[in-house]
Amino acid sequence: MPEPARTPRHLLHVFSTFAVGGPQTRFVTLANGSKQRYRHTILAMDGNYAAAAGLGKDVDCSLSTMPVVKTASISPANVRHARRLLRDLRPDLLVSYNWGTIEWSLANWPFPFAPHIHIEDGFGPDESPTRQNWRRVVMRRLLLSQCERIVVPSHVLHDLAVARWRLRPERVLYLPNGIDCDRFAAPPDPALLATLGLDKDGLVVGTVSGLRPEKNLKRLVRVFAALPRDLDARLVIVGDGPERDALNEEAVRLGIAHRVVMAGALANPERILGRFDVFALTSDTEQMPNSILEAMSAGLPVVATDVGDIRQMVAPDNAAFIVPRESETEFTDALLRLLRDGVQRAKIGDNNRQRVRSEYRLQAMIDRYDALFSGREM
Numbered sequence: 001m002p003e004p005a006r007t008p009r010h011l012l013h014v015f016s017t018f019a020v021g022g023p024q025t026r027f028v029t030l031a032n033g034s035k036q037r038y039r040h041t042i043l044a045m046d047g048n049y050a051a052a053a054g055l056g057k058d059v060d061c062s063l064s065t066m067p068v069v070k071t072a073s074i075s076p077a078n079v080r081h082a083r084r085l086l087r088d089l090r091p092d093l094l095v096s097y098n099w100g101t102i103e104w105s106l107a108n109w110p111f112p113f114a115p116h117i118h119i120e121d122g123f124g125p126d127e128s129p130t131r132q133n134w135r136r137v138v139m140r141r142l143l144l145s146q147c148e149r150i151v152v153p154s155h156v157l158h159d160l161a162v163a164r165w166r167l168r169p170e171r172v173l174y175l176p177n178g179i180d181c182d183r184f185a186a187p188p189d190p191a192l193l194a195t196l197g198l199d200k201d202g203l204v205v206g207t208v209s210g211l212r213p214e215k216n217l218k219r220l221v222r223v224f225a226a227l228p229r230d231l232d233a234r235l236v237i238v239g240d241g242p243e244r245d246a247l248n249e250e251a252v253r254l255g256i257a258h259r260v261v262m263a264g265a266l267a268n269p270e271r272i273l274g275r276f277d278v279f280a281l282t283s284d285t286e287q288m289p290n291s292i293l294e295a296m297s298a299g300l301p302v303v304a305t306d307v308g309d310i311r312q313m314v315a316p317d318n319a320a321f322i323v324p325r326e327s328e329t330e331f332t333d334a335l336l337r338l339l340r341d342g343v344q345r346a347k348i349g350d351n352n353r354q355r356v357r358s359e360y361r362l363q364a365m366i367d368r369y370d371a372l373f374s375g376r377e378m
Contacts, residue, residue, distance in 0.1 A: 008039040008060060011373060012091035012114070014082075016100025018044035020265070021210060022290050023097050023121050024051035026177060026365075032056045033366040038373060041089060045100060054267075064089075074103050074139070082107035086114065093373060095119065099127075099136060105143035117372060118144055119151045120161070122287040122308070125214040129160050129285075129308075140165045149372065151175050154287035154309040173372075177288050178365025181357050184297035188274035196236070196261050198275050203233040203339050206276035208269045208291045209283070211241030216305075218243075218250050219282040219328060225254040226332045233259070233339060238272060240265040273298040277345060278338050283307055284325060293360055296352035301345050303334045313360075315351035 018024050028051055031040055040061040042052065045068050055061055066085050069075040082104050086094065094114045096104045098121055108116050127133055144150050144167055151173050152158050158174045161167045193199045205224060209215045217237060224235040237247065237260070244262065251257040266272060269291075273279075279295035281304040288309050295302055302318055304310050305325035314322065321338065323330040338345050371377035 008037060009092040009374065010039045010041065010089070011093045011095055012041045012043065012064075012086070012089055014043045014094070014096045014101045014104050015045065016098060017046045017048045018042055018051050019046075019048045020051045020054075020267075022177075023119065025054070025290065027051075028054040029180075029362070030366060030369050031059045031061060033362070034370055034373070036060060037370070041091065043085070073135075074106065078103045079107045083113075090114070093117065093375070095373075097121070099123075099140075102136075102139055102143060105146060109143065109146050112146070115375070116147045117149045117151060118147045120157060121153060122157065123214075123285050125212070125284070127285075129156050132160075132164060137165060141167070145171075147171065149173050149377075151372070152287070153177050155312065156308050157287050173377075175368050175372075176360060176365070177290055177293060178360050178362040179290065179293040179297055179356060180362045181297045181353075184270045184273060184294045185299065185353070186270045186274065189271035192271050193275055196263055196272075198234070198236065198261065198272075201232075203231065203277045204236055204275055205233060205278050205280050205335065205339070206236040206238065206272070207280050207282075208238040208266075208273070208294065209281070211237075211239050211243040211247065213243060214284050215243070216282050216284045216325075217247055219305075219331075220280055221247060221250045221254065221256070221260065223280075223282065223328055223332045223335060224260070225251075225256045226328070227336060227339070231336075231339065234261060235259060236261045236263055236272070236276065238263045238266050238269055269294060270298070273300065276300055278303055278335060280335065281305065281310070282325075282331070286310060288313065293356055296356040296360075299349040299353040301338050301348035301352065303331065303338065305331070313355075315348060315355045317351055318348045321348075 041064050043064045049063050066081045069077045091114045094116045096118045150161055150167055150171055153176055158172055161172045162169050251260040279300040279302045283305055286308040292310055292313055302314050303321045306322045311319050311322045321334040323334050
């Protein structure tokens with residue numbers, strides 16, 4: 001007789017938001033890659049489920065809600081609601097993401113309803129690895145120590161979790177992001193380029209980013225404005241967010257608005273990446289940004305602020321173009337060197353492409369998370 005079908009493990013994923021972003025996109029990739037091995041329930045604390053549009057039709061996934069009290073500190077009401085939901089759902093595994101879900105660690109303590117994995121991707125504008133909120137440090141130290149695993153995508157976060165949060169090293173798991181290299185190696189979409197006015201010759205400095213304060217895209221606008229005016233170049237910013245108007249105003253103030261293309265959010269950034277000559281990132285805080293992996297897959301050289309693991313991510317000959325975030329002059333110089341040297345751009349871009357295929361393969365990430373979610377690596 002055939003063996004009865006196994007009931008898929010039920011995973012409850014708790015996000016502060018399920019708007020499109022790095023952790024959300026990674027989850028969608030993992031869920032699509034694992035097909036029917038799991039039954040997922042997603043809860044977004046802010047009620048935004050925009051990233052769910054990327055889930056495949058064959059993914060067993062439901063969206064859950066609960067009353068949420070918005071507060072700068074831990075809310076006893078949120079803890080009670082979370083505990084009630086955990087009791088009702090009885091998931092096989094609780095997966096929480098970043099500081100905005102820390103209340104779930106308290107709700108699952110001291111008598112856990114389910115094994116708990118916490119995934120920490122980085123910080124918003126109010127924190128960084130070198131500027132930690134001491135109250136949050138204490139709460140992380142106390143509550144995350146109850147988790148079976150604390151997963152981090154960068155060496156910087158791993159060191160922080162062990163040294164500053166004092167979590168047990170054997171529970172802190174470095175698990176880098178992976179990417180579909182073939183997808184981002186695709187040529188750009190001619191129709192999109194024509195729509196954006198990018199179908200003519202000329203150099204393009206581009207970035208893909210949420211338009212939020214911690215991404216500090218005003219820095220990128222200023223750096224671009226500092227390039228020689230006789231350089232035939234345009235700046236393309238792909239993304240959307242609350243900083244959009246401020247970026248437009250900065251470009252107008254600096255007299256470069258006619259050379260700045262605000263492309264808006266693109267669900268498929270590979271449609272434009274191949275048109276970039278240099279990828280630029282000016283964030284104040286990052287850990288392991290997917291946008292860098294996407295740019296590397298597209299064969300682009302990268303100029304970026306030296307935050308998170310970016311210097312370790314890129315190919316060795318690209319490391320010279322990862323500059324201190326405090327120095328806009330160094331950023332401008334690095335950008336200009338690459339824009340004036342097509343041979344070097346091509347060489348570094350090719351090395352970046354080879355590195356991402358060697359070190360950051362999508363299937364490797366899916367397999368590692370599958371081992372975690374199935375309980376084999378806990």
